[in-house]
Amino acid sequence: MDLRQENVLLKNKLKAVQKGAELEQQPWEPSPKKQKIMTHGTATLFAGEKILVGLDSFKEIVNQSSTIINKTLLISKFIECKEIISLVIRPRQFGKTINLTMLRKFFSIPIHPDNKNCRYELFKDTKIMERSDVYNKYFCKYPVIFLSLKNNESCSTWSSMQTRLCQQLATLYNDHHYVYYQVSQKILNKSRFDKINSGKFKDGVTKDALLYLFKYLKDYHRNKCIVLIDEYDHPLEVAYQHQYYEEARGFFASLFGALLKGNNENLEKALLVGVSRVAKSGYLSELNNLKVFPMHHEVFANYFGFTENEIFMLLQHNGKENQLDDVRQWYNGYRAGNSLNLYNLWSINSFINEGNLKAHWIDTGGTKTIKDLLWNSTEDFKNNTSMLLKGYAINVRIMEDMDYNMLAQKSNIDNVLWTLLYYAGYLTKDKNDNLCIPNMEEQFSRFIMNSLSYYDVTDKMAETNYHVFIIGLFNQAYCRGYKLISNREAGTGRFDLKIEPTEKVNFKTGVFMEFKVLKNEKQNKKKLQDKANEALEQIKNKRYFSDLPKFTKQCVICGVAFQGKDVYIASEVLNSWQN
Template identity: 70%
Template sequence: MSFSQVFHRTIFPTHFITCRVQCLQSPKSDLFHLPFSRTLRTQKSWKDLHQYLCQENVILKIKLKAVKKEAELQHKNWITYENRSNRLLLLEQPWEPSLKKQKIMTHETATLIAGEKILVGLDSFKEIVGRGSTIIDKILFISEFIECKAIVSLIVRPRRFGKTINLTMLREFFSIPIHPDNENYRYELFKDTKIMERSDVYNKHFCKYPVIFLSLKGYESCSTWSSMRARLCQHLATLYEDHHYVYNQVSHKMLNKSCFDSISSGKFKDGVTENALFYLSKYLKNYHKNKCIILIDEYDHPLNVAYQYQYYEEACSFFASLFEALLKDNDENLKKALLVGVSRITKSGYLSGLNNLTVFPMYNKEFANYFGFTEDEIFILLQHNNKEGQLDGVRQWYNGYRAGNGLHLYNPWSINSFINKGTLEAHWINTGGTKMIKDLFWNSTEDFKNNTSILLRDCTINVGIMEDIDYNMLNQKSNIDQVLWTLLYYAGYLTKDKNDNLCIPNMEVSTEWQEWLTNCNSFELDSILKAGEGRFDLKIEPTEKANFKIGVYMEFKVLKHDKHEKHQNKEKLQNKANEALEQIKNKRYFFDLPKFIEQCVICEVTCQGKNVYIVGEVLNSW
């Protein structure tokens, strides 16, 4: 095939060539310089030339579109002073794209955008790529998401499994740039990645949709429903402020300005709050003439907090109304929606009213390789950071999550932390989100504790997990074990083997289980150390929610030790201990014990030299 055929048949249609030539005389003409002579000299084959010209074509189209957009903005007097909220704001100049600093590395099925360092804790795709940091290329998740038949999708994965990074990646790819953001800047984020091989997806969907991105993180301190509602109102106000450009552009019949102002201020009534996201989707659809993509991060976090602080019913009712208004029967304004979280709370939670929801847990094959690191991705990461010699240790510490299609996955947080610190240790277990599980752990039954001991011996257990979690079951002893196994599985403390039995994934997670066992929090220890005042030296009382309501009360006495006496009087030691125990019973030191305690164990510990005598009694009434 000749150069002329490559050039004319596959790349530049006549109408685009004409536009390009017309722009050569403009002040922006330097944007459209295509070095054909250099291309012919450096490309080794017609295939390479074709690929090069395809890339140049994409760049030229984007730059031409940017020039046209700038002209339109100038025509509308957008580059001017705008009076908003009684203050003058000078609109910023368009963001200038910088060349991608990373190089592309591949190994088998893995592609690495290789930078100088890994930023642990940063979960913004734009920031990671923009700063030249290292990131695994999961970008084909974009095409799988947009081509998925589900309209509203829920993906549940353990914490720190790359959910937020993937969600922000979707936002950067799909959302229509709002000045000073622009397509040229966005293109640099995705240049040389796998999505550029999918020209059909790129040309049809890149920067084509209004996107509503709502993060429900940061509610840990909301101990009351009023504080949670106030925090949510702040998030909604920020969303409205981000899309304030529709305020004067949408018809008055469509947009209620007083309602818009109320939401933007962060102070509005329940009825308005519950419909705030629905209204915003309608405004954006009307302005952009295209349906919205909805992205919601940590959808289950507010419900977990509400349960812990005992205002679950209020929060569940409110969020159910909020999401139903946005995601149910909103076909006119909704293109697709994706929610991500840790727990699968759909039938009993605030997604129970959505009949168009499709759930994708880890054991499904859909999206299996886009959350967590695969074996190939681990190898290329370690190779890039000169740590491939520690692959066996990494497997032992961090491998073991079994996903759909038989994939074995690693927790990204653990791997990135290991690469940064260089130590094989538990990095993930102190990243939060375990309070509720710890509380439930010690309210479990004897069967649960027996199965736990089996797991800690690196064995598997044949226990089924529930398809959906109902928080109302957490207070029912008959279901507590099954609910707890389900929570532990979705939270990443358990995985399934090839026979669908449950097991602990790896050494890192095993250390968390061991810590739970050695730091029992269902008993309160109180050391009094006021002997002779009618009080115990040590009491161990269960909390009211504990499964076994047994209290232990101990008193310690030390008899004088005579160094010159060769043989201690053991009978004297026993008599003193028995006398002290009778004194405890007769004087009823334990009369003010909590009412929920069912049994009381009293102990007297008497010491003399190296000899210790312990006497005790179990009381069922007092």
């Protein structure tokens, strides 16, 4: 090679390195941690100046001197897990993305060597640095493919989804552009690389895009790759909602099959995270080396969500440790493994920032499918929902795996619904493996109410739907110490709903409700009023209130009439009813 060729090669290599350094957003000098270290039991907290709600970048949280729980032992757990490909299923707001970005910063080889010092500062004094064996073998030693499949909600057609994926894959290629001039042309086809990097390539290229990148990185770094995929299931949820599910499923099966199946010569380990358990449903069905870890599995149990010890430290650092019992009552209840109770990050961080015990948890997506299914569910499902809203646990089947095609099969609809509600975080399992509502934050009851007010009600189970809606509406009464009782014999009949006081509540008022539904009639306000008054008289005539506790001071009776989204309530306060 002559001097001119050497200069060209050196120039190209420098361009690639500079390109990579820009992509790392290089702070050329390391940023020392400013957080103080707190410990409680086995948990460690880096106590910073503030808590950032919604930020999901490990690097940004640490560098902004924000408070962060030390979850770095997830790194060693991931390495030591015998499975090559691990899939972790958790509800939204459980720290999945933060953890993946942490793994990325630990494993990935810095493009500019000086950046290793910055990475070291990120992990300095963390638990994983006590594991010298892990640090010496894995820290900044592996090429990492990190792919986030979030933010596809607007993709209403398969074409728009493909366009979005082209952009995501182009970003990934741009992150690793440094290989362009260094990898042998026998391996790296520059024309293909340029097409993918442009974000305008066609379907046939995209299916193998990750496999090609795998090979480029292996050739450049002389080491196997680690793969991290965030929200692996989100595109399928969007595709199902917009009716291009089969096209999406086939495409992603090919994309991830090429990346992860039979690729041991290039793949060191892979971690996928998501909300729904659809891994084996044709999407990743050919991956025999994949292991699913749902919340009730012991492995990875304490690395997603906050544990009790971690909550104590967060409250203590923010001067709220005297509110621990209230926080438990409001936000605790997600059971992981055999005995671990977890809290979601969003609710706790929002409470600490705002100081208010209220419902902070929000579902950022994935509920439209469940809402649609609710209106096709059976009466058994609605009866079980009523039991949940009254504080009971129910024994129903959670599916080990599901396919979105099952959603159209009426014979499976209840099992599919319970499975979706469980994995989305609306429900959890108790110590007997029965489903129950996690806590007072009432995501489930609010979700049921919002869903059942979503459409006009015209089906034959309309009264059952309204019944569940009202129980959800009054679920807060149960949380405040009242009893919710429905469809029970009393007096000379069977009431629809009773809200009964207990001795511990301040306002010892009992409430009875009777529901009536107008069906197959034109909207008629007078008929609706008459129906409500008929329900009110039924309560009186059948003396449902005769079995209220003697300490009850007051009784409110309500006749409630529904038609579509219209409602009329006739009510009366009884101060004397026990004779």
